[in-house]
Amino acid sequence: MNSHLTIEHCGQTLWLLPDRALYWPARRALVVADVHIGKAASYRALHQPVPRGTTDATLQRLDALLAACDCDQLIILGDFLHARTARAPATMARLKAWRDRHDRLSIVLVRGNHDRHAGDPPTQLDIEVVDEPWILPPFALQHEPDIHPEFPVLSGHVHPTFILRGRARQRLRLPCFVMAPQVSLLPAFGEFTGGWNVEPRPGDCIYLAGADQVWALQR
Incomplete structure (x- = not known):
């Protein structure tokens, strides 16, 4: 994972990780948010023209991350x-x-x-399902980005993205991690999820994911 x-x-x-996931070495855990399996199929059921193969692509990316990281556990921060x-x-x-x-x-x-x-999820998938917050010290793991009274939060739900602006009205929209003292946000992992543009607040650290790398936004 260079x-x-x-x-x-x-x-x-x-x-x-560039593929919109977080690895926690001390827990040997891969953490993702907002996988949204079956979203494209749900849209097709409403007769909306959307891409095919998104579920397979999402699962293949999970395969690659689990092979590259030393994982005992996969944690999904909501919307599987x-x-x-x-x-x-x-x-x-x-x-x-x-x-x-x-x-x-x-x-x-x-x-x-x-x-x-x-x-x-069906029982044959052998997935333990818990309500938020799930406390795994030192974090509260949640879907909703709400402040926890005792623990810093790792959450999803928002599908954060950031817009880089260049010359001649050039714009590049990238998924991002928002790491903050109280509530941090993971980008959406799923293939067909969209995003919400964030503006950094005091104390936020923005990390952009794209082009097979992650880099800190310099402000």
């Missing part, structure tokens, strides 16, 4: 399944085949707003 960026945050060494329509037999078969390739991996899903509508 392209990751190592940071110190709340007394922990964390790796920010996009909607009930994501539970189509073909999608569930892909997920089951993926889970079988990682049958020794512990997976924990912190319920997000889409999970509450989609329902918990």
Whole structure:
């Protein structure tokens, strides 16, 4: 993982990965947010023209990260399944085949707003599902970016992006990590998720993910 960026945050060494994930070496845990499996299929059910193959692409990226990092655990900060329509037999078969390739991996899903509508993953996927906040010291792991009274938060939900502006009205929009003393945000991991543009606040550190690297935004 030569392209990751190592940071110190709340007394922990964390790796920010270009593929919009975080690796926590002390816990041997890969942390992702907003996977949104089946989102494209949900849109197609509404007769919206959207790309195909997004579920396979998302799972292949997870495969690559799990192979590259020394992982005992995968932590998902909410929105694993996009909607009930994501539970189509073909999608569930892909997920089951993926889970079988990682049958020794512990997976924990912190319920997000889409999970509450989609329902918990099928039991055959062997995913532990917990409500937020899930305390894994020194962090509170959440989907919603709400302040916790005792612990700094790692969260998702927002799908943060940042716009780089250049000359001649050039604009480049990139997913980003927002690391802050109270509430930090992970970029959306899923292939078909969109994003929300963030503006740094005092104390925020913005890390851009793109071009197979992560770099700090210099302000």
